[in-house]
Amino acid sequence: MQELVNSMVKFSAAMTMFGMQQMRNTAEMAVEPQAAMKKFQASIDAVTGALGSTLDEPNKQGADKMSKVGADLVDRTWDAMNVSAFDPRELMQTTVDLLRKTTESLADLMKKATDEAKSVVGEPKPAAEALSSK
Numbered sequence: 001m002q003e004l005v006n007s008m009v010k011f012s013a014a015m016t017m018f019g020m021q022q023m024r025n026t027a028e029m030a031v032e033p034q035a036a037m038k039k040f041q042a043s044i045d046a047v048t049g050a051l052g053s054t055l056d057e058p059n060k061q062g063a064d065k066m067s068k069v070g071a072d073l074v075d076r077t078w079d080a081m082n083v084s085a086f087d088p089r090e091l092m093q094t095t096v097d098l099l100r101k102t103t104e105s106l107a108d109l110m111k112k113a114t115d116e117a118k119s120v121v122g123e124p125k126p127a128a129e130a131l132s133s134k
Helices: 002-028 033-052 057-081 088-121 127-132
Strands: none
Touching (some): 057 088
């Protein structure tokens, strides 16, 4: 238990220092915006990689799907912002696509979790049947 608490303290300290470093990086944006952004991106990518390496396969797949949806949203938003006039139909379609993909990803994750639970526990039985077998 002591080792777990020590790990949590180390994690909290690292996150605090990471936050302070990112504040410094933000201040550097006024002086060298491109270099500061690359430095910040490298930090975020390193943390993402470290977290991703600890995920089990179903959660890793879920994170990958969410990342793809997020990247798609950013790309579409970026494209829409670079257009001189917003097309409400395109924005609505982007929103609908995002909701559909998010729903599909979450449904996929829930189905996998349910299937895993069923393989461990078995199919659920009616309460009367479960109680009478004891």
